[in-house]
Amino acid sequence: MRHLIRAASLGATLILAACGTLPGRAPTGAPDEVAWQQRNAQLAALQDWSLSGKVGFANGRDSGSGGLDWIQHAGMTTLDFHGPLGAGAVHIEGGADELHVRTSRGDDFITRDPEADLGARLHQPLPVLSLRYWVLGMPDPRDGFSKLSDARGELMSLDQSGWHVEYQEYADVSGYSLPTRLTLTRGEVRIKMVVSDWMLPAVAP
Numbered sequence: 001m002r003h004l005i006r007a008a009s010l011g012a013t014l015i016l017a018a019c020g021t022l023p024g025r026a027p028t029g030a031p032d033e034v035a036w037q038q039r040n041a042q043l044a045a046l047q048d049w050s051l052s053g054k055v056g057f058a059n060g061r062d063s064g065s066g067g068l069d070w071i072q073h074a075g076m077t078t079l080d081f082h083g084p085l086g087a088g089a090v091h092i093e094g095g096a097d098e099l100h101v102r103t104s105r106g107d108d109f110i111t112r113d114p115e116a117d118l119g120a121r122l123h124q125p126l127p128v129l130s131l132r133y134w135v136l137g138m139p140d141p142r143d144g145f146s147k148l149s150d151a152r153g154e155l156m157s158l159d160q161s162g163w164h165v166e167y168q169e170y171a172d173v174s175g176y177s178l179p180t181r182l183t184l185t186r187g188e189v190r191i192k193m194v195v196s197d198w199m200l201p202a203v204a205p
Contacts, residue, residue, distance in 0.1 A: 022196065024169030024180040029151025039153035042176065043138045047074045050199040051135065053180075055081065057124050060188030068193065070135070077132060090122070096129055125189060127163060134158065134165050135193065137179045152177060162186050173198045 049072050056065035066083020077099070079092040088104035098112045103122070111117040119125030130140040137155050139145040145160035154177055158165040168181040178198050184191040 022171040022173070022180045022198070024171050026169055027150040027152070027154040027156045027167055031149045032151050032153055033149075035151065035153030036147075036149045037153070039177070040138050043136050044141070046136065046176065046200070048072065048201050049136075051195050052197045053193060053195040055194075056192040058188075058190045059124060062123065072132060077128065079128065092128060099128065125186070126191070127161065127184075130161055130163070131184075134160075134163075134184070135179065135182070135195075137167060137170065137177070155179075171198070174200045176200065 050070065052067070052069045054065060055068045057063060064083060066081055068082075069080045071078040075095045077092065077094060081090040081092075083089075090104075091102045092099050092114070094100050094110075098110050099114050100110055101114070101118070101121075102108050107121060109117065109121065114128040115125045118128075127134075130143070133140045139147065139155075139158055139160055143161050145158060147158045148156045150156055154170050155165070155167050157167065163184050163186045166183045166185075167179050168183065169179070170177045171180045178195070179193075180195045182193050184193075
């Protein structure tokens, strides 16, 4: 309940970046390492944000798609899926130490390894803890990685923790360039995300 109260409070301090589908542009141009370092530092300081969109899953046997709502408040995550993961609605909340997962079909469990537990219980591994960074267009600072970036310092691709992330489109949102289309793959698992709205902290006048 405390997490839900925090999420509601955070929602009051965020402003909607855009309504409907954000106008996306593909990353392009020769890599600029200075731009990459500057952009990564800017994103690392972004602690509160929210997004909504759609997500599709395929694992070589099953596939599905549905809605996605994500609120990040510093280290606390509140994440809702509507439709995919083979479990109807899925609600995930918590921090880096542990996450509480509930589904509309009655699953209710605590996980300290969400990728493995979601894979075992819901048949769709989801790297929630790293995805909190990847969805911003930056690597998880806790692990090594290799990347390809563009002239603006935006990631074009990222390889980390056994996952390959391709960034198809970005949008300029309140002084940030943020992904609007990305695809995660690992073996037969494929996760496609399309962000329709980003919400960032209101900037004081």
